[in-house]
Amino acid sequence: MSSLRRRSHNGEALRFGDGVTRVAYPGVLIESMDFEELAAWLAIRNSRALHPCPQCLVGKDDLYRLSRTFPERTTESMSRALTRAPCNSKTQRDEYLKQYGLHDFQYFLWEFVHSDPYKAAGYDCLHFFDGGIWGRHMWIVIKEHLQTHGLASKFNHHMEQYPRWRNLKHLRSPTKIDYSEGQTFLDILKCALPCLVQLLPANSCLVRLVRVMQKIRTMLGLEVTTGTRLHHLQKMIREYEKTCNDISERHGKSLNFLKQHFLSHAIQNFKSKGTSRNMNTRVGEGFQQEVSEMYEKTNGKNAEHQISILDENEETMARLDMQVELWRRS
Numbered sequence: 001m002s003s004l005r006r007r008s009h010n011g012e013a014l015r016f017g018d019g020v021t022r023v024a025y026p027g028v029l030i031e032s033m034d035f036e037e038l039a040a041w042l043a044i045r046n047s048r049a050l051h052p053c054p055q056c057l058v059g060k061d062d063l064y065r066l067s068r069t070f071p072e073r074t075t076e077s078m079s080r081a082l083t084r085a086p087c088n089s090k091t092q093r094d095e096y097l098k099q100y101g102l103h104d105f106q107y108f109l110w111e112f113v114h115s116d117p118y119k120a121a122g123y124d125c126l127h128f129f130d131g132g133i134w135g136r137h138m139w140i141v142i143k144e145h146l147q148t149h150g151l152a153s154k155f156n157h158h159m160e161q162y163p164r165w166r167n168l169k170h171l172r173s174p175t176k177i178d179y180s181e182g183q184t185f186l187d188i189l190k191c192a193l194p195c196l197v198q199l200l201p202a203n204s205c206l207v208r209l210v211r212v213m214q215k216i217r218t219m220l221g222l223e224v225t226t227g228t229r230l231h232h233l234q235k236m237i238r239e240y241e242k243t244c245n246d247i248s249e250r251h252g253k254s255l256n257f258l259k260q261h262f263l264s265h266a267i268q269n270f271k272s273k274g275t276s277r278n279m280n281t282r283v284g285e286g287f288q289q290e291v292s293e294m295y296e297k298t299n300g301k302n303a304e305h306q307i308s309i310l311d312e313n314e315e316t317m318a319r320l321d322m323q324v325e326l327w328r329r330s
Contacts, residue, residue: 001108008112027114032279034127035258042117043105047258051101054121055265064248064255066241066264073118078102079110122279123262123269125220131182132259134189134213141253142196142206143175151199158195159188183282189214205246212240220266225275230267237263 004026011023031041038054039046051057058070071077081100086092093104109117146152152175159174169187171177177184193210200207219233244260247253273279291307298306 005108005111008114025114027112028109028117028120029114030122030273030279031117031120032122032124032281034124034281035262038121042121043103043107045098045101045103049101050098052258053101053261053265055118055262057100058261061256063257063261064241064244066237066261073101075110075116075118078107078118082106119272121269122273123220123266123276124279124281125217125276126182126280126282128259128262129217129220130186130189133263134217135180135182135185137253137257137260138209138213138247139185139188141247141251142192142210145206145251146175146199154199155195158198159191162191162195186217189217205243205250208243209240209247212236212243216240216263220276223275223277225270230270234267237267 007024007026009025011025013021014024015021031038033041035047035052035054038044039052042054044052044054046052048060050060052060052063053070054073056070056072058065062068062070078100081097081102082104085096085104090104097104107117109115143152146155156173156175160170160172162170164170168190169184170191171184171187174188189210193207193214196210197207216233216236219229219236222229240263244253244255248255269279270276294307294310295303297310
């Protein structure tokens with residue numbers, strides 16, 4: 001991307017799709033990926049670091065505090081920290097940089113204009129909410145509670161009886177699912193409330209948790225965002241934080257994990273980047289797995305060209321199979 005660095009400062013005349021020539025300044029405005037990929041892309045330390053968040057300097061012991069604000073992680077502050085890091089020894093330098101969640105690395109986007117890599121990190125519902133807060137954490141708490149109290153079979157029966165609806169996936173025995181993708185967990189969340197409310201005591205914190213998470217997920221998924229809606233979302237996040245405190249006290253659930261904290265950045269991300277549709281990784285998620293499998297078949301050198309050849313070969317074989325099948329039926 002070195003050729004884009006100069007253009008980000010000086011711009012370059014381009015003919016756009018509407019036929020008008022304008023001066024364009026290339027930059028990175030939105031980064032949509034999971035936290036492992038974000039850590040590698042931003043050259044920051046992973047989710048177990050002292051300050052793991054890609055957008056602020058929250059401490060690892062304060063990740064559950066959704067209502068608090070912490071110093072922002074910016075290009076200026078991070079480049080300043082790298083400059084001020086002591087050079088006496090590698091150990092001292094690493095210990096200093098750990099206070100900022102940084103590796104000893106001069107990040108290339110620091111030299112770009114209109115490209116703050118930390119502000120560009122987007123809120124992806126698939127990884128952070130559906131398959132994150134809900135699928136990997138809160139659903140596990142509910143599932144274990146149902147199994148411990150002998151209510152899992154009744155819950156599964158209620159889920160099977162849930163009315164059919166277009167684009168609503170029905171899962172058999174969801175409490176027996178140990179691992180799945182984010183869409184499956186989202187389907188469970190959509191149906192869970194009426195199936196759960198009959199089994200638990202009145203005003204159960206687990207029922208309140210499912211309800212507030214359904215409301216938050218609905219707001220996160222809207223394709224049109226207004227100031228009023230974001231204000232309601234802020235209230236819901238406060239309600240969610242309060243409910244999570246009850247969950248932590250009654251069920252011993254630790255809330256110190258990065259995806260829990262990153263929900264506090266969702267509103268600001270929506271204000272700066274638009275709706276979640278602009279930060280969504282659902283599109284092409286399956287294709288990424290396909291490309292990853294193809295990459296394993298290469299030698300790692302000039303992989304793009306090798307992947308293109310593999311893709312052409314597979315497409316050719318698929319078309320041949322289709323023609324043979326049509327010939328057999330004729």
